[in-house]
Amino acid sequence: MALKDVFSTKGIKTTAASKILKDYIPDFDATVTKKLMDAGCILLGKANTDEFTMGSSTENSYFGPTKNPWNLERVPGGSSGGSAAAVSADECVFALGTDTGGSIRQPSSFCSTVGLKVTYGLVSRFGVVSYASSFDTIGPITKTVEDAAIVLNHIAGHDVDDSTTTRDKLPDYTTFLRSDLKGKKIGLPKEFFGEGLNNEVARILENAKSMLESLGAEVVDVSLPMTKYAIATYYVLVKSEASSNLSRYDGIRYGLSAIKSKDSGLRTPDVGLSLSDVYLQSRTEGFGSEAKRSIMMGTYTLSSGYFDAYYLKAAKVRTKIKEEYEKILSEVDVLMAPVSPFPAFKIGEKLDDPLSMYKADADTVPINTAGIPAMSVPAGFTESGLPVGIQIIGPMMGEGKIFEVASAFEKAAKISDIKPKL
Numbered sequence: 001m002a003l004k005d006v007f008s009t010k011g012i013k014t015t016a017a018s019k020i021l022k023d024y025i026p027d028f029d030a031t032v033t034k035k036l037m038d039a040g041c042i043l044l045g046k047a048n049t050d051e052f053t054m055g056s057s058t059e060n061s062y063f064g065p066t067k068n069p070w071n072l073e074r075v076p077g078g079s080s081g082g083s084a085a086a087v088s089a090d091e092c093v094f095a096l097g098t099d100t101g102g103s104i105r106q107p108s109s110f111c112s113t114v115g116l117k118v119t120y121g122l123v124s125r126f127g128v129v130s131y132a133s134s135f136d137t138i139g140p141i142t143k144t145v146e147d148a149a150i151v152l153n154h155i156a157g158h159d160v161d162d163s164t165t166t167r168d169k170l171p172d173y174t175t176f177l178r179s180d181l182k183g184k185k186i187g188l189p190k191e192f193f194g195e196g197l198n199n200e201v202a203r204i205l206e207n208a209k210s211m212l213e214s215l216g217a218e219v220v221d222v223s224l225p226m227t228k229y230a231i232a233t234y235y236v237l238v239k240s241e242a243s244s245n246l247s248r249y250d251g252i253r254y255g256l257s258a259i260k261s262k263d264s265g266l267r268t269p270d271v272g273l274s275l276s277d278v279y280l281q282s283r284t285e286g287f288g289s290e291a292k293r294s295i296m297m298g299t300y301t302l303s304s305g306y307f308d309a310y311y312l313k314a315a316k317v318r319t320k321i322k323e324e325y326e327k328i329l330s331e332v333d334v335l336m337a338p339v340s341p342f343p344a345f346k347i348g349e350k351l352d353d354p355l356s357m358y359k360a361d362a363d364t365v366p367i368n369t370a371g372i373p374a375m376s377v378p379a380g381f382t383e384s385g386l387p388v389g390i391q392i393i394g395p396m397m398g399e400g401k402i403f404e405v406a407s408a409f410e411k412a413a414k415i416s417d418i419k420p421k422l
C-alpha cells in the first residue's frame with residue numbers, strides 16, 4: 001500500500017508535503033496505519049499531496065507537483081494526487097487518502113481509480129495531520145470497488161483515540177457487492193448538471209445514466225437548491241478550522257526552528273531569537289502560499305466583528321445543506337452526479353488563480369458539508385484519453401448503498417480494467 005503523507009508512520013517521515021514538517025518523524029502510528037500494518041499490509045511509500053491537503057491539484061506540495069499517469073502534462077487532481085497516481089500507475093495495490101472537500105474523489109476521477117469518501121466519523125482520524133477537523137475523512141483509493149470494500153472493512157470503526165468515531169456495529173462491506181440494480185432508485189440533482197459542466201463529462205454521465213437504467217434502476221431528477229451556497233460555506237468553515245489547526249506549527253512544538261539539541265535531546269529554538277521571532281521566522285519560512293492564505297482567511301472569519309457574519313452564518317447554512325441531503329436521500333437510495341465539472345487540467349493552468357481552483361470543487365464540497373459518504377467510480381474517457389468518474393452519493397452511514405450501485409455499474413461499464421500506457 002501507499003499512504004498519503006499525512007498518515008503518521010512511526011520512524012518514517014510524515015511531512016504533509018510542507019517545508020515546515022520536512023524532517024518530521026513521528027514516534028507513533030496513526031490508528032489506520034496500525035490497523036493496516038496489523039492486517040499484513042506492506043507500506044511501499046508515502047504519497048505526495050498538496051501541503052496540509054489544501055488544494056485540488058497536488059501542485060501545492062513543497063516537494064513539487066505529481067503528474068497524471070494518463071497524461072504527464074496534466075495534474076492528477078488533489079490533494080490525494082500522489083495516492084491516486086500511484087494506484088493508477090500500478091505502483092501499489094491500494095492507497096489511503098483524505099477527503100475534506102473532494103481530495104479522494106476528484107483525483108480518483110482524474111486518474112481512473114475508485115475513491116471512497118466515507119461518512120464523517122466512520123474512520124479514525126487519530127494520527128492524521130488535520131486540515132479542517134469537522135470535515136476531514138479518511139478513505140481508500142483502489143483499482144476496484146471490491147478492493148475499496150475490503151480496505152474499508154479493515155479501517156472502519158470506533159477508536160478510543162478519536163471521540164468522533166462511530167460506535168455502530170458495522171457490516172461486512174463486501175456483502176453489498178452485486179450485479180444488478182433492480183428496485184433501486186437513483187436521483188440526479190439538476191444543480192450538478194447545469195452551467196459549467198464540460199460537454200465530454202456530460203456525455204459520459206449521460207451514458208452512465210443509461211447504464212444504470214439498463215441494470216434495472218429507476219433514475220429520477222431531483223433538486224438541491226442549496227448547492228449554490230456550498231463552496232462559500234465550505235471555504236469559510238474549513239479555512240477557519242485550518243487557521244486554528246495550523247497554529248501548532250510554531251517552531252516550538254513543531255516546525256523549522258524546532259531542532260533537537262545534540263546533548264539534551266530537547267527541542268530548542270534557534271539561539272538568540274525572541275519567542276515571537278521564532279514563531280514569525282518558522283511560519284514565514286515554513287508555510288507555502290495556500291497555507292498562508294488559509295491562515296489569513298480563517299483568522300479573518302473568526303475574528304471578533306466578523307465571526308457572526310462569516311463563521312456563524314456559514315455554520316447555519318451548513319445545517320441547511322445537511323437537511324436538504326437528508327430529505328432527498330430518504331426519497332431515493334443514492335444520488336448520481338459528476339465528481340468534477342471537467343477532466344484533469346494542465347499543470348500550472350490554475351495555479352495563479354486560487355478562486356478558480358476553489359471553484360473546481362463545486363461537485364465535491366457539498367457532500368463534505370453534509371457529512372455524508374460518496375464514491376468516485378471510473379466511467380469513461382474524453383476523446384483525448386482523460387479519465388472521468390461518476391459520483392455515487394449515499395445517506396449518512398449508507399456506504400452499503402454506494403457499494404451496491406458502484407459494484408453493479410463497475411461490472412457493466414468495464415472501465416476499471418483499462419490502464420494508462422506508461
Ligand code: GLN
Pocket residue numbers: 053054055056078079098099100101102103104131238361
Ligand atoms: N480542494 C479543497 C480544499 O482545498 C479540498 C481539499 C481536501 O479535500 N483535502 O479545501
